[in-house]
Every structure is written in structure tokens, then in C-alpha cells.
Amino acid sequence: MKKTTIADVAQYANVSNSTVSQYLNKRYEYMSAETRKKIEEAIEALQYRPNLMARSLKQKSTFTIGIIVANIIHDFSTKIINALEAEFDKEGFHMIVCNSADNPKKEKKHIETLLEKQVDGLIVFPTGENKNLYIRLHQQAMPIVFIDRFIEGVDIPAVLLDNFSAMNTAVETFRKQPIAFITTSLALPITPRVERLEGFRQALRNRNLLIDERYIKNGEPAEMTEIFNQLFTLEQPPRGIIAANDRIFQELMLYIKKRNLHVPNDVQVIAVDDVPYANFLTPSITTLQQPILPMAQKAASLLLAKIKKEQLADDQKLYRFKPILIQRDSTN
Amino acid sequence: MKKTTIADVAQYANVSNSTVSQYLNKRYEYMSAETRKKIEEAIEALQYRPNLMARSLKQKSTFTIGIIVANIIHDFSTKIINALEAEFDKEGFHMIVCNSADNPKKEKKHIETLLEKQVDGLIVFPTGENKNLYIRLHQQAMPIVFIDRFIEGVDIPAVLLDNFSAMNTAVETFRKQPIAFITTSLALPITPRVERLEGFRQALRNRNLLIDERYIKNGEPAEMTEIFNQLFTLEQPPRGIIAANDRIFQELMLYIKKRNLHVPNDVQVIAVDDVPYANFLTPSITTLQQPILPMAQKAASLLLAKIKKEQLADDQKLYRFKPILIQRDSTN
DNA sequence: CTGTTAGCGCTTTCAA
DNA sequence: TTGAAAGCGCTAACAG
Numbered sequence: 001m002k003k004t005t006i007a008d009v010a011q012y013a014n015v016s017n018s019t020v021s022q023y024l025n026k027r028y029e030y031m032s033a034e035t036r037k038k039i040e041e042a043i044e045a046l047q048y049r050p051n052l053m054a055r056s057l058k059q060k061s062t063f064t065i066g067i068i069v070a071n072i073i074h075d076f077s078t079k080i081i082n083a084l085e086a087e088f089d090k091e092g093f094h095m096i097v098c099n100s101a102d103n104p105k106k107e108k109k110h111i112e113t114l115l116e117k118q119v120d121g122l123i124v125f126p127t128g129e130n131k132n133l134y135i136r137l138h139q140q141a142m143p144i145v146f147i148d149r150f151i152e153g154v155d156i157p158a159v160l161l162d163n164f165s166a167m168n169t170a171v172e173t174f175r176k177q178p179i180a181f182i183t184t185s186l187a188l189p190i191t192p193r194v195e196r197l198e199g200f201r202q203a204l205r206n207r208n209l210l211i212d213e214r215y216i217k218n219g220e221p222a223e224m225t226e227i228f229n230q231l232f233t234l235e236q237p238p239r240g241i242i243a244a245n246d247r248i249f250q251e252l253m254l255y256i257k258k259r260n261l262h263v264p265n266d267v268q269v270i271a272v273d274d275v276p277y278a279n280f281l282t283p284s285i286t287t288l289q290q291p292i293l294p295m296a297q298k299a300a301s302l303l304l305a306k307i308k309k310e311q312l313a314d315d316q317k318l319y320r321f322k323p324i325l326i327q328r329d330s331t332n
Numbered sequence: 333m334k335k336t337t338i339a340d341v342a343q344y345a346n347v348s349n350s351t352v353s354q355y356l357n358k359r360y361e362y363m364s365a366e367t368r369k370k371i372e373e374a375i376e377a378l379q380y381r382p383n384l385m386a387r388s389l390k391q392k393s394t395f396t397i398g399i400i401v402a403n404i405i406h407d408f409s410t411k412i413i414n415a416l417e418a419e420f421d422k423e424g425f426h427m428i429v430c431n432s433a434d435n436p437k438k439e440k441k442h443i444e445t446l447l448e449k450q451v452d453g454l455i456v457f458p459t460g461e462n463k464n465l466y467i468r469l470h471q472q473a474m475p476i477v478f479i480d481r482f483i484e485g486v487d488i489p490a491v492l493l494d495n496f497s498a499m500n501t502a503v504e505t506f507r508k509q510p511i512a513f514i515t516t517s518l519a520l521p522i523t524p525r526v527e528r529l530e531g532f533r534q535a536l537r538n539r540n541l542l543i544d545e546r547y548i549k550n551g552e553p554a555e556m557t558e559i560f561n562q563l564f565t566l567e568q569p570p571r572g573i574i575a576a577n578d579r580i581f582q583e584l585m586l587y588i589k590k591r592n593l594h595v596p597n598d599v600q601v602i603a604v605d606d607v608p609y610a611n612f613l614t615p616s617i618t619t620l621q622q623p624i625l626p627m628a629q630k631a632a633s634l635l636l637a638k639i640k641k642e643q644l645a646d647d648q649k650l651y652r653f654k655p656i657l658i659q660r661d662s663t664n
Numbered sequence: 665c666t667g668t669t670a671g672c673g674c675t676t677t678c679a680a
Numbered sequence: 681t682t683g684a685a686a687g688c689g690c691t692a693a694c695a696g
Binding site for chain 1: 381382383384385386388389394396404405410413414417418421426427428429430431444445446447448449450468582585586588589607608609611612613614616
């Protein structure tokens, strides 16, 4: 069962390979209507489908983008992937999605394989290590855009939330003190975690509120019960909690339910990332939504521009998007 | 900035292309230690990375799987994709993920492009149309596995939930009548929707319960408010509701909250798909979990076996997985 | 308007 | 143990 090739079509239609190739590339100008028709028929008759790999080998472009997502279990990652898929689909690009699971080794391996597969560009949630790799990619003029995170000192644009503004809004929204801030592990210096924490501190500072490290916690989701226990056995338990992402938020909700805490009376809650159920929890939960679609669009268009070698008017490197506060009952 | 090729390495190491190629393919037996070392050094010095496309062109295998997901917004789709990614990653395969959005035209276009990109295999949530396309693929011996859905009369294995068992369990779990069944649109004959509906009817029949069509509804999520209104203005509103998937469930929860209905007193609820928040809603919600990991593993291993041309011991065509009932407070 | 020809980067006989 | 050469399927000058 041999695949039919351009040569078979050419033979069947009684023209040469290159004429068929012209046809495939829609360069009809230099082609008689008759030839064109013969080729059409041949393609139809032989059920011919071009081999895009062969074409890509020649043209050095695969219409494929590599995506390295750091932690596929976050709501945000999933939504971004979906939005990117839609964006790239419009332009005829496919995506190969890999999960680095926040493991720099895996990240490196995936990036290298994707390069070997000759992807046209890369969108990465960088783990924070592998800086040299990024520098090398940038030097080789590989189109690449970071999302959600960025790497200091590497000349690669990044699309991310304005985490400082987010935390400022959050602190402003609470009516009660003290406020706790909980994030996933800070073992690696992952931008949104570091920035949200720093943003939180700044927001307190700006309001002349005390920064008490006992109200600032980080850890794996599995450690959250323990962490919340510590928090709620302080002589002065927190009256407001910021969950820095949806995973923390889930753990927090479980804890609140188990301990029978009352929101917002006992403790107010704000979560970053607008999960679909924030609305129908009781009480409904105030969230800071990341503007997924604009962010995905910006990342995609930056990358496509690089791929097409368009000169960008601005060479801004950090594209920060303001969060959208969705005020619900958990902060009343 | 020309890419370095195998020829550059060969020249640098003072050997021929084919020797380098042997090295790359780890056929060290026919190679002096010295040659091997020279090549290693050359690769290191030149930062050489093989071009997998060129290799694939020759070897007719890309180590890439195409995934067509029908509706990426479902929790189930996302989880399956993540699980598949993990499975294929173990075997060194990448995935290109496309969204058909339940649009047969898009599905067809994506499948054809993926074939042109020479993917080694396909995992598809079929829309239900495009039967001829599937038949053709099967005839051409293209490795392909369906998931979540199957197509009648096409000899392609499918991995899916035992929807009949699921509905039987659901009906059994309710303590009150009448029970309503709500699913997303039945405009296309999509397996899980059709089967869950049929399973629901069967379960009622087996218990000699009346099948009343007024309690069986389908529609787009946007139409759900209207549908629930109809349901709850019946002279005898439903005392139990089956939400056939997570999207319906979300709409249902919003409605219940808005109308201030009490679960489980006014109405009991069971949802198919175990969403993470089922646990911390109040009351917590009874769900029928699909065994995502086993399903993904089965689909991946079936596909890999086909790709590697292993003979399968059994030629079973439908792989049905029993749902897991997670009983919570919404059915007490 | 169409055909000839020379690759793209790699693999793989077959000889040496 | 290594190298020469053909070829995977397609494109793109260049000639005619």
C-alpha cells in the first residue's frame, strides 16, 4: 500500500512533477486551464494528499508551534492552551503541547525535541531554570514568547498578569485584617508566585499595614491542610485570605468546609483565576480573573510576527495585563 | 545563520555522513572507539542537533500523534488530554491537539492536515458525521482509536464509559421520583449523550417506572435556564436530576442557587464527571466519575500497539469502563 | 506555460 | 569498519 506521491499524479495527468507542484502551491497563473483540470482530476482519482513533511523539509517551516506548559493542572494553563489553539488555528498553525510539570530537566528535553522537530516557534511557561538554553535560543533567532512568567536578563518577550496590580486590588477589597497570602511552592522562583507575594507585601506597605510573615505561606497542595491549621490556630486568625491560584483555592474551600468556617464572617476570600464555580458556591467567591483571551491573543500575535519576521513597532518586553476583579459575596 | 547538518559534523570529524548517521542511530558496533569519540566531539563543538523531519521523511514515522477533541471545554476532554500526554510522553511521542468544536467540517479538515503532516496515529472524539472518512482511514490502515464516542459500522476500536451502567447506578441512587435527565444538544448523535439518555430510559423501564418525556431535556448550555424553568413549573417538579455532563451541571447549580432550591430536599442531584468542586459545594454533590487514567491508558496502548503493528490478542472493539459512583450529600 | 534538475537533511544498502 | 551514492516527497530556479 504505497502512498501516492506527486510523481504519480504527474504521470497520471501527463505533466511533470513541477507543474503539479505549481498547482499545489496555487500558482495557477502559468498554467493552462486544461492542464489545471487534468491535474485536478488526477488528484481526485488517485486520492492524492501532499506530504507536508517533505514540503517542510524544503521550505523550512512546519506550521507547527511548540507549547511548553509548566503545570497543566492549573485552570489557567488549560484555558490559555484552549485560547492559543483557537488563535493559531485561524492562521493555519498546529500546536504540539508538552507538559514540563515544573521540572527543568523535562522542560529542556521537550524544548530540544521540539527544535529537532523544527517547530516554527515556541510558547513557554518557563520553569525558571534553563536560562542558558533560553539565551541560546534567542541568539539563534528562534521565535519564542513566554507566558505567565518571565526570565530576568533574557531578551524574550513575556505576556503575563499584572500581579502587583492584582494584589493591590485584592488588599484593597478586603475590609478586615489581618490578611493572609497563600501560594503554591516557592522552591523555584516562579514569576506569578514571587510577584504576587511581593505585590502583596507592597500593597500592605502602601497602606502602612504590618507585614507579618506568619500570614504568608507557601507549599504543595498536599501540605495545605497543615498550613491552614497553622494559620487558624494563630492567636489572631486571618480575617481575609488571598488564594494565589485555583489549586490553593480548592484546598482552601475544602478546609473551610471541613472546619465549618463561615465566609465572609469568619474570613473573607479572594482567589486569583476566575474558576467557573466561583459563581455558584455559597457564598459566591470574589475572584481576580486573568484576561485569558487578550493574553493568548497577544502571545500568539507576538509569536506569529516573529515567525513572519515582521518588525514590531514597539520592543516592549513585558506585556502586563490588568486583572479583572469580579466582586462576589466572599468579600462582603 | 545556517543550521549545522550531518555533513558539517562529518567534515569536522573527518568521517563520512553515513558514519555520523550510524552514530546518531546508536549503531556503535561497527565503529572504532576513536571514530566515535571524534564524532562526539564534533557534535559537541558544532552544537549539532539532528533534523527529525528529514529523518522522518526517510523513515516514515514522526513520533507524533494527532488528537481531535470534540469539545475542549468539557472537563472530561481536558483531563483525558492531560492523561494522554503523560502516556505518550513515556513512549517518546508528542501530541498535536486540535479542537473540532463538534463541527464535522472542522474535524475533517483537521484530520486531513494531520495526515498530511504524517502523524503516526490518531485519537479522535468523533463528531458522528464523516463516517466515510473513517472508513477510508481504516482501509488505509491508519492507526486510529476513538474515545468517548464510537461510530456504528466502522471497524475502529473505541474507549468509552459504560453509559448504561452509569445511568442504572444513577437511577438506583435516587430515593425520590420523578427523575429528570438533562443533556447537551442531541442535534448530532453523539454517543455519550445518546447512550446516557437511552440508559436512563432503560433504567426506568427495568424498575417499572414511568418514562415521561417532559422530564427528559436537551439543549445548549445557554438554553438551560429556560429548560429548567419548564422543568420546575411542571405540576410535579422533578425530585431528582441527572446532569449528563459537567457543563449541564454548572448550569444546574447556577439555576438552583438563583431559584434558591434546596438540595437534596427539593431536588436530588447526580452529575456525570467528577469535577474538583463537587466536594466542597454545599451540599457536596454525588458524581459518577469516569475513570480517566485507565481510559487514557487503554486508548494510548491500543494506538501504540497498532502503530507498532503488534497483533492484539483480542479484537474487541468497544472498551467500556465502569463509572465510579462517588456518593455525597446531594443524594441523601 | 511546462519540464529539467538540483537539492532540503537524513538513512541505508552495497562496496571497498 | 567506513564511504559512495541513491532516494524519501517536495520545491524552485532556470531553460525552453
